[in-house]
Amino acid sequence: MTDLEILHTVLDQWKAGVDAHEPKEVSALFADDAIFQGLHLYGVGPDDVATYYDSQPLGLQASYGVLETRRLADDVILGYVAVDFTFTDRPAISVYLSLIVRQVGDSGQILHYQVSRL
Template sequence: MSRNTTDSEAILRGVLDRWRAAVDAHEPQHVAACFTEDAIFQGLRPYSVGRQGVVDYYASQPAGMTAAYRIRETRRLADDLVLGYLSVDFSFTDRPTVGVHLGVVVKRTADGWYVSHYQVSRLD
């Protein structure tokens, strides 16, 4: 594994571990704090732009939902941009787990790394 790949995975994990912790704790405001102010967000419903759309999406998710992710591929697009392709399992207390594929672009800002693009797809 190249240093570039290792660095890219570390950057993704830094952002996605914060995201996962907030999802697992059912804290939509903290989930949204992992995103840029102008993030493009596509969950399993129509897309939104900005943090409020992220808040609204995760506020509508049931309490007890948790996320487990696995990084499948990374690409360093520029010094301040990392692309990630992941598998994510969203588990629930009252229904089967939902497996999705997630593409993210994380961007370095003056305050750190944040998700600027989030695109979920289901292949079933």
């Protein structure tokens, strides 16, 4: 699989979990020692990721586009992604997401996730 295909596999699963408000499904994509920086929480590991996404409002939806990829090692990919989060009761938020994914077969595991509002 290409780097882009691997990132899409992980991000499609992430998006499905976000859209369905399933924080445990989202957090299952993260390594046990993953560094996570959302817009209002820094944490390490799946439990902190689940706490963050559980606090998100119902109806939150994500759409994304991969802007850049880089292969950092044989099994490690960097992705730079534009993400729009839409809500049922307020304007959308556009952010940029940097993530590092370890390739695991035809999918991947998130090692680092950092959101930025530019």
